[in-house]
Amino acid sequence: MQRQPNKNWRLQGDEPDYRFSLANERTYLAWIRTALALLAGAIGIDQLAPDLANQDLRLVLSVFLCLCSGALAIFAYRRWALNERAMRNNKQLRYTKFLKVISGLLFALTIFIIIMVLL
Structure with missing residues (x-):
């Protein structure tokens, strides 16, 4: 039976410059802070804004x-993880189209909240 190659990406390639790894980690933590802010907003709208709109709209939001x-x-x-793997293997960092999705969702969220406030 042939042994499968190690798929643990942390063991692949060369150890990247620690400054780049730390920058990648800071970016990760910024995304996590944004996710926590969205979660806090959800709790705030549900629990602290009963007069903002009817309950169904608040629930949807x-x-x-x-x-x-x-x-x-x-x-x-x-x-x-993708950036860390790319740095270890001396490959180019990938561009993400998810930023456009996030911007679009934020715009839609803004319009939705404006409608809720006006109702």
Whole structure:
């Protein structure tokens, strides 16, 4: 039986310059802070803003923010790991189109909250 190669990416390639690894980690933590802010916003809208709109709209917005928070946390780890792997293997860092998605979701969220406030 043939032994499979080690798939642990932390053991692949060369150890990257620690400054780049720390910068990658800071970026990851910034994404996590953003995810936590979305989660805090969901809790705040649900629990602290009963007069903002009717309960159904608040529920939809809170669930949407929770889902965005979870997706962003998963994206943050995935992006951190891909960047770390690329640095270890001396490859170019990948560009993500997810930034456009986040910007679009934030715009939609802004419009939704404006509608809630006006109602």
